[in-house]
Amino acid sequence: MNSEYLILFFLLGVILVGGAIVFSMFVAPSSKNSAKSEPYECGIPVKSDAWIQFNVGYYLFAIIYLIFDVETVFIFPWGVVMRDMGLTAFIEILVFFFILVLGLLYAWKKGALRWV
Amino acid sequence: MFSIITIAITGVLLLYLGFLKNRWIYISVAITGLITALALSVFSWNSLETSFSNMLIIDNYAIAFNSVMIFATILIFLLAPHYFKGIEKNVPEIYALLMFSLAGACMVTSFDNLTMLFIGIETMSIPLYILAGSKKFSIRSNEASFKYFIFSSLATAIFLLGITLVYGMVGSFHVGDISNYFTITKEIPSILKVGIVLLVISFGFKIAAVPFHFWAPDVYEGSPTLITAFMATVVKIAGFAAFYKLLSTCFILVPDSWHHLILGLSVLSLIIGNLAAIKQKDVKRMLAYSSISHTGFMLFAILSFNSFSASSLLYYSFAYALSTIAAFGVLMVVKNHMSADGSVQAFEGLAKKNPILAIVMTISMLSMAGIPITAGFFAKYYIFVSAIQGGWLWIVIIGILAALVGVAYYLKLIIAMFAKTSETEKIVTSPLYITSLLVATVLILIAGVLPNLIISLI
Numbered sequence: 001m002n003s004e005y006l007i008l009f010f011l012l013g014v015i016l017v018g019g020a021i022v023f024s025m026f027v028a029p030s031s032k033n034s035a036k037s038e039p040y041e042c043g044i045p046v047k048s049d050a051w052i053q054f055n056v057g058y059y060l061f062a063i064i065y066l067i068f069d070v071e072t073v074f075i076f077p078w079g080v081v082m083r084d085m086g087l088t089a090f091i092e093i094l095v096f097f098f099i100l101v102l103g104l105l106y107a108w109k110k111g112a113l114r115w116v
Numbered sequence: 117m118f119s120i121i122t123i124a125i126t127g128v129l130l131l132y133l134g135f136l137k138n139r140w141i142y143i144s145v146a147i148t149g150l151i152t153a154l155a156l157s158v159f160s161w162n163s164l165e166t167s168f169s170n171m172l173i174i175d176n177y178a179i180a181f182n183s184v185m186i187f188a189t190i191l192i193f194l195l196a197p198h199y200f201k202g203i204e205k206n207v208p209e210i211y212a213l214l215m216f217s218l219a220g221a222c223m224v225t226s227f228d229n230l231t232m233l234f235i236g237i238e239t240m241s242i243p244l245y246i247l248a249g250s251k252k253f254s255i256r257s258n259e260a261s262f263k264y265f266i267f268s269s270l271a272t273a274i275f276l277l278g279i280t281l282v283y284g285m286v287g288s289f290h291v292g293d294i295s296n297y298f299t300i301t302k303e304i305p306s307i308l309k310v311g312i313v314l315l316v317i318s319f320g321f322k323i324a325a326v327p328f329h330f331w332a333p334d335v336y337e338g339s340p341t342l343i344t345a346f347m348a349t350v351v352k353i354a355g356f357a358a359f360y361k362l363l364s365t366c367f368i369l370v371p372d373s374w375h376h377l378i379l380g381l382s383v384l385s386l387i388i389g390n391l392a393a394i395k396q397k398d399v400k401r402m403l404a405y406s407s408i409s410h411t412g413f414m415l416f417a418i419l420s421f422n423s424f425s426a427s428s429l430l431y432y433s434f435a436y437a438l439s440t441i442a443a444f445g446v447l448m449v450v451k452n453h454m455s456a457d458g459s460v461q462a463f464e465g466l467a468k469k470n471p472i473l474a475i476v477m478t479i480s481m482l483s484m485a486g487i488p489i490t491a492g493f494f495a496k497y498y499i500f501v502s503a504i505q506g507g508w509l510w511i512v513i514i515g516i517l518a519a520l521v522g523v524a525y526y527l528k529l530i531i532a533m534f535a536k537t538s539e540t541e542k543i544v545t546s547p548l549y550i551t552s553l554l555v556a557t558v559l560i561l562i563a564g565v566l567p568n569l570i571i572s573l574i
Contacts, residue, residue, distance in 0.1 A: 003306040106131050 060112045067100050117167040117174060119157040119182065120222045122149060127215030134208030142208045143197050146215070147190060154186045170290070171232040176574050178226035180430050181357040185225075188349045188437040189218050192342065194552035195445050198545060199342045199452075210250055213243035214346060221354035225361070230279045230289040233358060237275070237322070240354060241268050244347060248339040260338025267331040271321030274314050281311030282366075291365050298369040309373040315362065316377050322355040325411050326384035333392075336404035341451065341458075344400065345444035348407050349437040360418050360429055368421060378419050383511065385412030386518035394525050399447055399458045402525060403440070406484060409522060410436055413515060416499045420506025428498035431570050435483060435491035435563060442480035442556040446473050449545055463529055464536040470543040474533045476553045483560045485526040486519050491563035498571060 074096065082089050107113065126149025133142045157179055165174045193211070200207045220239025227233040245268070249261025283289060285308040286297045298304070317328065324332035336344045367374060389409030396402040414436075417429035450466065450473070451458040467474040483492035496519060500512045563570060 003309075006306055006310070102128060109132075109135060 057115060060107075064104065064107050064112060067104055071097070071100055117165060117172060119153040119160075119186070120172075120219050122153040122156060123186075123215055123219040123222065126150070126153070127212045127219065130208050130212040130215060134212075137204075139197060139200070139207060142211060143193065146193050146211050149215070150186055150190045150193065154183060154190065157182050157186060166228065168232075171229045172223065172226050173228035173291075174226045177357075177361065177426060178222075180574050181225040181353060181433065182222045184430070184434050184437060185218065185221050185350045185353055188353070188441060189214065189346070191438075191441045191552045191556055192346055192349075194548050194555075195345070195441075195448065196342060198549040199340075199448055201546075206250070210247060213247050217241075217243040217247070217346070218350060221350050224354045225357040227358065227361070228291050230282070230291070230294075233362070234272075234276065234279065236358075238272065240351060241272070244268075244343075244351065247343045247346070248335060250343065251340050254338075256338035257340065258338075260335045263331050263338075264335045267321060271318045271328075274321070275318035278311045278314030278318060281307055281314065285311070294366040295369070298367070304370055304373070309370075312367055312370070312373045313377065316374050316381075319355060319359045319362075320381055323352055323359065323411050323414075324408055325381040325415065326388050326408065327381070329385070329389075329408050329411075332408060333401050333404040336407070337398060337400050341400065341444055341448045344404075345441055345448075348403070348440050348444070352407065352411070353433045353437060356414055356418075356429060356433065360426065363418055364421055364426075371421075375419070378415055379511065382412050382415035382419060383514055385409060385415065386514060390518045390521040390525075394521070396525075397459050399460060399463070399529065400451075402460075402529075403443060403447070406522065406525070407440065409518060410484075412518065413496060413499055416503040416508070416511070416515065419511070420503045420508055422502060422505050424498070424505060425502040427571050427574050428495075428502040430574060431491075431563075431567065432495040432499050434570055435495035435560065438556045438560045438563070439480040439483040439490075439492060442476050442553055442560070443484070445549070445553045445556070446477040446480070449473060449543060449549070460529060460532050463532045465538040466533040466543075468537060470545070472550060473543065473545070473553070476557045477533060478530050479557050479560055481526040481530055483564070485523045487523075489561065489564045491560045491567075494564060494567040494571075498567070 075093070078089060078093050082093075126146060129149070130142055130146055133145055136142075160174065161176065161179055164176075166172065167174070192214070196211070200210075217240050220236050220241070220243075223236030224233060224240055227236055245261055245265045248264045249257050251257035279289070282294065285305055286294050288294065288297075320328040321331075336348065339347065363374065363378075385408055389405050389407075389412060393402050393405035393409065396405060410432075414429060414432055417425040417432070446466075447458055449470075450462050463477075466477070479490060483490035486492045486496040496515075500515060503512050503515070
């Protein structure tokens with residue numbers, strides 16, 4: 001592939017996408033009303049502004065949940081190959097668990113699991 | 117390998133020691149861990165070692181750069197107790213994150229697989245996003261953290277795309293396979309060239325070379341000064357070591373696809389970095405721009421691959437790290453002690469208030485400007501020699517002119533310290549703090565008098 005094609009590819013991309021936007025700007029009829037910004041057919045009806053305050057504790061719980069999430073993601077492939085790899089794989093997954101547990105213990109001790 | 121593991125374990129240990137609430141325990145554990153890591157790193161000299169199923173290769177090149185970075189971190193940790201005096205919350209976490217970032221930096225220098233390079237860069241950068249914002253209630257610190265996060269993730273995305281394109285053509289992440297590909301293939305597909313360009317761009321972000329430097333002054337200014345010292349030394353050295361290694365091992369046979377880029381980055385960094393530094397009022401911002409201009413000099417080593425350029429890059433990194441840490445160390449005291457702003461005026465009459473600090477700052481500034489008998493002189497000298505050997509005479513001339521411009525703003529600070537006076541009020545520091553600064557200063561002089569100690573290593 002020559003580099004001319006690549007430049008042509010980029011240019012064509014810009015022209016096609018940009019052209020479509022400009023074209024629709026001129027051609028499409030525009031009318032503004034509040035119903036247009038609402039979600040279509042599915043989704044919760046818009047109630048208020050998106051900038052509201054909520055408990056930062058949700059974030060903490062989500063992050064700690066991530067520890068277990070990652071653990072699950074790695075345990076499945078490990079389970080598939082565990083029989084072939086034998087003792088090495090077993091020790092390695094134990095080391096992995098140990099590191100994750102250290103993280104959880106730290107968060108626990110710091111009081112991240114207490115709901116305030 | 118064991119030095120990286122030691123650093124990581126020390127980091128985890130520090131997190132748990134934080135519950136003891138004794139600041140002397142965790143600083144001593146941190147420094148012990150770092151010294152152990154440094155010793156393990158130095159003692160594995162000449163023993164070529166590949167580990168983690170060929171993901172890491174720890175050769176003399178990696179050991180040399182790792183040792184410089186670990187040593188720089190030790191100096192930064194010696195400054196830390198004084199810097200965090202009066203701050204009780206989250207100090208062990210900051211130490212631990214510095215450790216994790218250092219572990220990432222050590223991986224970056226010794227990669228043998230592009231995925232490992234990616235993991236190393238991420239391990240190095242993610243703690244830094246938090247550290248840049250560790251002054252939680254300062255809006256500038258928050259801004260720095262956010263800006264660094266946005267720019268760095270953009271660079272990471274570009275980097276990943278670059279790796280993907282290279283993998284798509286070569287079919288392997290392994291450094292050896294990639295360099296073999298270029299010896300076999302005569303016609304290089306253009307998509308691979310795009311991949312190389314993307315890799316160069318992403319490293320341009322990481323080392324703050326000029327068209328990609330916009331984040332650097334704001335982030336350096338906003339972050340806590342101790343973290344800025346870490347970013348300006350360890351992270352930059354790691355970035356350069358990896359950049360040099362990537363281009364010299366993988367893409368050495370296709371210089372056409374990246375030479376012009378490096379040339380442009382280098383010349384622009386020299387010109388814009390130095391010219392912008394002259395106009396700065398704030399010393400921290402000035403040092404940020406001066407670090408950008410140092411990027412321009414260090415890129416000379418990448419421009420001229422020969423047997424000499426790796427060791428000249430190592431020497432430059434060492435000299436640069438020492439002078440930067442000394443400069444930021446003095447800046448920290450002056451800024452904390454005098455007023456909230458770290459402008460040049462704050463340095464007026466420092467020679468009267470605390471002569472030791474003034475001498476340390478003077479030597480560090482002279483070293484950055486490249487005045488003889490400091491390490492900075494030989495750093496520039498060797499990097500110029502390496503560039504001339506590579507046949508880049510005209511760029512060396514630009515470099516020398518840029519260095520002359522640089523002298524102007526470094527001397528501005530020295531004049532402020534010695535010639536001008538203000539109300540005399542002694543500045544006191546802790547002995548540990550002065551030790552770190554004096555070690556850096558003495559090493560600047562020793563390396564300046566006996567450059568062969570380092571230049572003959574690799």
